[in-house]
Amino acid sequence: MAGLVSNDTEAQSSGDSSGKRGGWITFPFMIATLLGLSITSFGWVMNLIVFLIEEFNIKSIAAAQISNVANGCLSVVPVVAAILADSFFGNIPIISASAFISLTGILLLTLIASLDYLRPRPCATGSILCQSPSKLQLGVLYAALALVTAGAGGTRYTLASAGANQYEKRKDQGSFFNWYFLTLYAGAITGATAIVYTQDNASWKLGFGICAAANLVSFFVFVSGKRLYKHDKPMGSPFTSLIRVLVAATVKRKAVISSKEEDYHHEAKTSAAMPSKRFRFLNRAALKTKDGSVNNMWRLCSVQEVEDFKAILRLLPLWLAIIFVSTPMVMQTSLMVLQALVTDCGLGTHFKVPAGSLQVIVLISASTFLILNKWLVYPMFQKLTHKPLTPLQKVGVGQVLTILSMAISAIVEAKRLKSVENEHLMSVLWLFPPLVIVGIGEAFQFPGNIELFYGEFPESLRNTATSLTSLVIGISFYLSTALIDLIQRTTEWLPDDINRGRVDNVYWLLVIGGVLNFGYFLACSWFYRYRSNLQGDDNEQDPKDVST
Known part of the structure; x- marks a missing residue:
């Protein structure tokens, strides 16, 4: 061990090929780090809209737009972090720095929730005249959000790569990825339920404080295992x-x-x-x-x-189709939180569903169908057709389910508006069915996206290819923000009080856009030819390659 300690710096810069580092001994450190950081990131981002409305007196639509920008950064930063790790610094230093940046940001959010002068005065009950946040308060808030998004985004996908790099065998790498996604979902569900419930029913200070504690523990756990990690030498930008x-x-x-x-x-x-x-x-x-x-x-x-360059060009039309279907998905997520705030969230006499926790329905639904797809749906499809479900077919199924969820959301919102006219609140349970369908769609679409990019991208770009789904989601959040702003400017469907608007019309607009995009996707898929044999017989390029 002394030798490992003395030679740590050398191993970090040149890579350790001796086989004394890495392996399953690093697994507890990687997984514990991922769990803590996942609880932290999902703990603050899931309830961000509610925090902005209740603690900063920000109007509901503006809060949704700020949340979309933050979520967009969470999805774009991983690509930047991956490029920096591959080109200059390596995964381990990037993860360490990002975890510390995330810790700084969540501590600042905790400070904002603790000190009254960092927030505007609370609105009086029933008052429409609320004090707006000052420039200083907004500056501190945006600084905190920038830090936590940069920190969380910098660790999410680099942790996956760093963990897989600890193993030599593909079987071990596959096992780690399974544990990685299971841990990521576990952290997301914990953040979306326990942390959000604490924020809504105890205090924001305690909720953010728990996130800060989880981040601090994960940071120290990761650093403490640094001497055991296998450090890969950066190979330059792909x-x-x-x-x-x-x-x-x-x-x-x-x-x-x-x-x-x-x-x-x-x-x-x-x-x-x-x-x-x-x-x-x-x-x-x-x-x-x-x-x-x-x-x-x-x-x-x-x-x-x-x-290799041509292969990327051929994927661009399909990539655009995936962006356009992801935009309604993230837009629906924001609108669902606003809808939940004006529904009856009580389940029984003692429990109230936090609006920010609604997204856990999507996570649970997606997790369930990821398992069902692997062990039931895909094998059954292959048994009936004697062919595996292709990546593009998986994406197509996800798109159809997304359009269906939008249509159901429109119907549910129309019912909610009628209940408002009758002066009673609709139960939040009515929002569950479209969220379940969204989760099922994600279980098809997101793995299909990753499988498509990973299999079709050049081998030298496969690490970056796995992060492209995250980039798609990030771009979708920005497009969603722009689309909400456009709808606000041109219609009266999205006022600050959605009880006076027509969110159902917004959903129907998304349905129309989804149908048009699905037609475009089908056209692109029809002409696309895979580079590799999906049956796994060989990896040769298809001589009948047809570009889109």
Whole structure:
């Protein structure tokens, strides 16, 4: 052990290939860190809308938009963290720094909840004249939100990569991923129930304080296991080769494309002899010229690098379709919280469902169907059709379920508005069915997204490919914020008091958009051809490759 301690710095910078580090001894540290950070991040983000409305006197629609921006950052930051980890610092330092940043942010949120001068005065009961937060109060709030989002986003996917890197065998890596997702959902459910319930029924200070304690423990647990971790050496940005292809093709744009294999640059282990005919402009990047470009990495790329770039271009139309279906999903999440605030949340005489905890219905539904899909739905489908359910088919099923949930949400909201006219509150239980369907859709769509990106992206970009689903969700949150603002400006459907609005019309608008997007998705899927054999027989490129 002394040797490990003395050589820790060297191992961190150059990687430890001795086999003395890593393995299952690191598992408790990784999983405990993930659990604590998940409880922290989901504990504050699930109830953020309610916190902004009740503690900062922010109007409901504005609170939903701020929440969407924060959630968007939570989904975009992991991609940035992954690039920094792969290119410069490695996973372990990024996780350590991000966990500390998250701790700083949650401590600041706890301080905001504890000190009265950091929040505006509470609104008097029944009053419509409420004090708005000052610039100082908003500045401190936004600083806290920036820290907790950057910290949580920086650890979520890098922890998955760092944990899998501790194992040499694919079987062990697969086992870790199973535990990773189970722990992530466990933390999310705990944050969405116990933490949110504490915030609503005890105090915001105690709720944020528990999150801070969980973050602090997870930070120390992760740091204490640092000497046991296997540190991988950063290999440089995987995006560099993609940029090189674009630069080289542009520089040699006047060169004549050849049909001879020997005129193109090949690497020793390349699987492609000739560049494909799709996106022929890019073939110039691998074309050998007589101007000394052989020794210039920015003027000559391999055929495989060109084909990798093309593979990403082919996925862009499908990626757009996934973004457009994810936008209504995240928009529905925000609107559901606002609906819950004006329903009867009581279950029995002693329990009241916190509005911020409604999303746990989605988590439980998604978790349940992830298990059912693996052990029942997918095997049954393959038994009946003698073919596995493809990634695009899974995404398509998820899109149909998403559209169905929007239609049910519209019907439920119309019923709620009628109950308001009759001067009684509708039970919050009416909001459960569309949330259950959303969860089922996620159980199909999100794994399908990851499977599609991971299988179709170049091997050098597969780590980044797994984080693209997170990026899709992040972009969707921003689009959702913009769409809410547009609807507010052009209609009267989303006033601050949704009892005077028409949220049901918003849902029907999303249904129409979802149907149009699904048609676009079907068209893209029809022309798309997978690079690899889905049966697992081989990994060769489909000669009948058709680009979208």
